[in-house]
Amino acid sequence: MSKYEQDIRNAVSLRGSVSVSELAALLNVSDQTIRRIVKPMVDRGDVEKVHGAIVSTQTLADPPFLARMNRNKQAKIAIANIVAGMIKPGDSIAINTGSTSAFVAQALRQHHDLTVITNSTFIASTLAMVSGNRVYMAGSQLRNHDGAAFDRSAFETIAAHHTKWALLSASSVHPERGFLVQEQCEADMCAALMKIADRHIWAVDASKLTDKHLQIRLPAPIAGSTLATDAQPAPAYDRILSRTSIAVTAL
Amino acid sequence: MSKYEQDIRNAVSLRGSVSVSELAALLNVSDQTIRRIVKPMVDRGDVEKVHGAIVSTQTLADPPFLARMNRNKQAKIAIANIVAGMIKPGDSIAINTGSTSAFVAQALRQHHDLTVITNSTFIASTLAMVSGNRVYMAGSQLRNHDGAAFDRSAFETIAAHHTKWALLSASSVHPERGFLVQEQCEADMCAALMKIADRHIWAVDASKLTDKHLQIRLPAPIAGSTLATDAQPAPAYDRILSRTSIAVTAL
DNA sequence: TTCTATATCAACATAAATCAACAAAAAAGT
DNA sequence: ACTTTTTTGTTGATTTATGTTGATATAGAA
Numbered sequence: 001m002s003k004y005e006q007d008i009r010n011a012v013s014l015r016g017s018v019s020v021s022e023l024a025a026l027l028n029v030s031d032q033t034i035r036r037i038v039k040p041m042v043d044r045g046d047v048e049k050v051h052g053a054i055v056s057t058q059t060l061a062d063p064p065f066l067a068r069m070n071r072n073k074q075a076k077i078a079i080a081n082i083v084a085g086m087i088k089p090g091d092s093i094a095i096n097t098g099s100t101s102a103f104v105a106q107a108l109r110q111h112h113d114l115t116v117i118t119n120s121t122f123i124a125s126t127l128a129m130v131s132g133n134r135v136y137m138a139g140s141q142l143r144n145h146d147g148a149a150f151d152r153s154a155f156e157t158i159a160a161h162h163t164k165w166a167l168l169s170a171s172s173v174h175p176e177r178g179f180l181v182q183e184q185c186e187a188d189m190c191a192a193l194m195k196i197a198d199r200h201i202w203a204v205d206a207s208k209l210t211d212k213h214l215q216i217r218l219p220a221p222i223a224g225s226t227l228a229t230d231a232q233p234a235p236a237y238d239r240i241l242s243r244t245s246i247a248v249t250a251l
Numbered sequence: 252m253s254k255y256e257q258d259i260r261n262a263v264s265l266r267g268s269v270s271v272s273e274l275a276a277l278l279n280v281s282d283q284t285i286r287r288i289v290k291p292m293v294d295r296g297d298v299e300k301v302h303g304a305i306v307s308t309q310t311l312a313d314p315p316f317l318a319r320m321n322r323n324k325q326a327k328i329a330i331a332n333i334v335a336g337m338i339k340p341g342d343s344i345a346i347n348t349g350s351t352s353a354f355v356a357q358a359l360r361q362h363h364d365l366t367v368i369t370n371s372t373f374i375a376s377t378l379a380m381v382s383g384n385r386v387y388m389a390g391s392q393l394r395n396h397d398g399a400a401f402d403r404s405a406f407e408t409i410a411a412h413h414t415k416w417a418l419l420s421a422s423s424v425h426p427e428r429g430f431l432v433q434e435q436c437e438a439d440m441c442a443a444l445m446k447i448a449d450r451h452i453w454a455v456d457a458s459k460l461t462d463k464h465l466q467i468r469l470p471a472p473i474a475g476s477t478l479a480t481d482a483q484p485a486p487a488y489d490r491i492l493s494r495t496s497i498a499v500t501a502l
Numbered sequence: 503t504t505c506t507a508t509a510t511c512a513a514c515a516t517a518a519a520t521c522a523a524c525a526a527a528a529a530a531g532t
Numbered sequence: 533a534c535t536t537t538t539t540t541g542t543t544g545a546t547t548t549a550t551g552t553t554g555a556t557a558t559a560g561a562a
Contacts, residue, residue: 002549003304020509030551035510045324048396051509051558065380077265077304106309108266121379121388125372128398129288129313136399137372140408142386146380153404157391271519276508281541286520302548 004029005046008054012047014066017055051073065146068099075205075230076100080107082228083201088219089113094193095123096186097148100169100203101125117161119189120148128163136161150185155236158192166197172208172215175236179204180215187216194219202244206231253288255280259305263298268306292326316397317319326456326481327351331358333479333498334418334452340364343414345444346374347437348399351420351454353377368412370440371399383454401436409443417448421469423459423474426487430455438467445470450477453495457482 004027011018011026020038024031042049048057069076079100084107087093093108095101095119105123108114112132116126119138128135138157139149168190170179179202181187194200200221206229225244227233233241255278262277264268271289275282293300299308310317320327330351335358338344344359346352346468348371356374359365363383369375370389389408390400403438419441421430430453432438445451457480476495478484483499484492 001299001301001306003301003306006267006306031509032511032552033550036549045321062288074265109309121372121376121433124393125376125398128372128393129395131395131396134399137388137393139393140387140389141461142388143382144378144384147376147386202371205440226421281520283542284540287540416505 017053019053075102080104093165094163095167098169163197166193179218268304327354331355345414346418349420380502414448417444430469453478
């Protein structure tokens with residue numbers, strides 16, 4: 001097992017097919033080395049090899065979805081580690097769909113004995129297979145975008161639960177208008193999750209601390225919420241964030 | 252437990268892989284010390300060690316789940332291709348959880364415009380993100396085993412749908428007793444799927460065409476069902492299979 | 503088909519990482 | 533202060549990974 005395997009897997013599943021030389025340039029090693037690393041991966045069935053390139057045997061998710069996952073990846077992982085540090089064994093948590101949430105779910109796999117409710121099949125599937133966890137999938141009809149549900153049954157299932165934590169995300173944060181999302185259903189979902197949880201964690205990477213237009217405003221954070229982010233917010237945000245405690249990790 | 256463990260864990264999960272020397276420089280200790288600290292972490296499964304680096308163990312799915320996926324992988328892929336060949340654009344299909352089904356789902360990603368209903372978050376997530384598909388996740392409470400639902404709402408959601416195809420699996424097939432599964436809920440699920448579908452496809456790899464004990468019998472296949480498998484069944488199975496058309500691909 | 507450009511493979515040399523054993527230093531107990 | 537225990541650093545032999553070279557194989561074009 002080589003340290004480059006993960007990178008190769010990522011590149012291949014992201015792009016469908018990659019040439020040996022491209023990978024060599026990407027990882028700063030020789031072509032021969034790539035071939036040597038890829039051989040056992042082919043034997044194992046991880047990827048497939050054709051003359052001139054290695055191709056993916058299976059796509060775990062849509063390329064656009066993976067692209068979103070990879071944008072600001074470092075920041076998202078850092079935030080995920082902050083959040084995972086706040087959650088303790090035995091806790092219950094409601095998780096909204098989203099790429100940052102997906103990283104949090106990944107980090108939470110190291111925990112045990114969690115009760116999780118989410119509207120994302122991706123997150124549900126990630127956490128359901130950790131033994132000791134109790135995972136509930138909210139909703140039935142899934143949208144293509146990210147495999148998450150926003151139908152009536154999703155809201156009904158969520159309303160029937162109560163959790164210690166809610167993990168919320170926003171697509172941007174405005175100094176005066178507060179947390180913003182792009183779709184009405186996202187706003188409704190955040191409101192529903194806030195309602196059933198004792199404590200709220202906003203996971204927002206620093207690149208989103210900028211104003212955008214035409215977005216839907218979310219309910220204001222209640223006192224004692226936590227903002228998990230990767231860089232100290234600008235002073236302009238002081239007022240809107242005065243009710244939250246802010247957890248930051250420097251990169 | 253060393254005081255450096257947390258730092259190492261963070262660095263590894265943040266960066267995916269870190270070299271021993273980098274960690275040594277970071278923590279101001281010798282390479283050898285890093286190796287000594289990391290060894291018990293590897294034994295515990297916290298991180299993984301490869302020549303040249305320490306890599307994160309975080310994978311997208313559980314090791315036991317992946318192990319089941321990899322058993323008889325070739326046969327399952329062959330079966331998945333048979334099944335994918337039967338499904339046409341615009342078709343609707345109900346899919347039961349299972350490792351063979353997971354491969355079928357993977358193969359079905361090449362299709363478009365499918366209506367899918369499944370009780371597996373893994374399969375739902377795989378097919379939901381294909382644009383043009385309409386995917387419904389049946390159920391809410393997920394079992395750890397495979398992230399699939401067998402609760403009341405799963406059966407209710409399924410009963411509310413109607414599909415052209417049902418993809419069924421069994422854990423073994425007996426020449427006289429027919430298709431068998433290990434759990435009552437699996438049998439109920441198969442019965443529910445058979446009920447809502449016009450045509451049934453049994454996906455069973457040839458290694459399961461052997462008798463086992465203490466298993467639950469499924470409803471007999473209705474006439475016109477298809478058995479998708481990877482090797483011609485022994486003559487002993489002729490009688491039980493007389494009502495099905497058999498699709499086989501040789502390996 | 504034959505030719506050409508490119509990819510692959512095998513073998514060796516080199517560089518790097520690992521391990522075991524011992525020495526030095528620090529921490530803990532008497 | 534002394535011994536014992538634990539941790540850390542150093543050394544050199546061993547193992548493993550990587551890059552280079554040259555021979556072979558493959559895909560596509562003429």
